[in-house]
Amino acid sequence: MAIEKHYINRVGWLRAGVLGANDGILSTTSLVIGIAAATDMRNTVVLAALSGLIAGAMSMAAGEYISVSSQLDAEKADIEREKRELLEIPEQELQEIINIYKERGLSEDLAHTVAVELMAKDALGTHLRDELGMTEISAAKPLEAALASFASFVAGAALPLLVAVFFPIRYMVYGQYVFSILFLMILGALAAKTGGAPVTKSTLRIAFWGTIAMATTALIGHFFGTKLA
Numbered sequence: 001m002a003i004e005k006h007y008i009n010r011v012g013w014l015r016a017g018v019l020g021a022n023d024g025i026l027s028t029t030s031l032v033i034g035i036a037a038a039t040d041m042r043n044t045v046v047l048a049a050l051s052g053l054i055a056g057a058m059s060m061a062a063g064e065y066i067s068v069s070s071q072l073d074a075e076k077a078d079i080e081r082e083k084r085e086l087l088e089i090p091e092q093e094l095q096e097i098i099n100i101y102k103e104r105g106l107s108e109d110l111a112h113t114v115a116v117e118l119m120a121k122d123a124l125g126t127h128l129r130d131e132l133g134m135t136e137i138s139a140a141k142p143l144e145a146a147l148a149s150f151a152s153f154v155a156g157a158a159l160p161l162l163v164a165v166f167f168p169i170r171y172m173v174y175g176q177y178v179f180s181i182l183f184l185m186i187l188g189a190l191a192a193k194t195g196g197a198p199v200t201k202s203t204l205r206i207a208f209w210g211t212i213a214m215a216t217t218a219l220i221g222h223f224f225g226t227k228l229a
Helices: 008-036 042-088 092-104 108-130 142-166 167-194 199-228
Strands: none
Touching: 008 142, 008 167, 008 199, 042 092, 042 108, 042 142, 042 167, 092 108, 092 167, 142 167, 167 199
16 A cells, blocks of 8 residues: 655744745845945955854744744643633533534534544544644744754855855855855755645746845945945
8 A cells, every 4th residue: 555645744844944044045145245246355245144144043043933932822822721611611612523523514413423532532632633723743843943944044054155255256246146046946946845846836936036135135235335435
């Protein structure tokens, strides 16, 4: 018997990882392009890239932790409320589950039988899953999300940092753009492949929006660089 392959169990770390790496590449490259368009001093460009890496990684980790912690707090509140309602109004809670199953297509009798048997085994789990849509896969994990965002941002931002260190300063803007788009397209393809999504669509989407972001910062850097010259 063939075993079905699913990708939903990867959604938590995949989302945080892809977001972190994408932001690491794009935000750091955009910053470097803006600085490189305004100055030809390599030390300044490298410092900008390093500062962007450190600040961005810390910001991503903190933001992800706070955001997912808020989700976790909401989940805990819902769990406590369901526990209380199961103790205080068990008949109404049973009827809620019966109604849910009826809406999904079960007959009155079958919905009642299924609801009674499932709640007899795990009343709280039944309500969390069928009423609130909460499962182990979708459960909020703040620390895991924060660490994934931090590590992936550092990995992504390290790429434009290396370009800033080694690529000829004269062509830094062009080098950053070319390598960044290449990195972003590879990232988009890997993320799509890992998540079971269409590779071409994901790759083109990330390349398009990456180009828009970098072109904008290059124009701003060039404008202010000209004004300051």
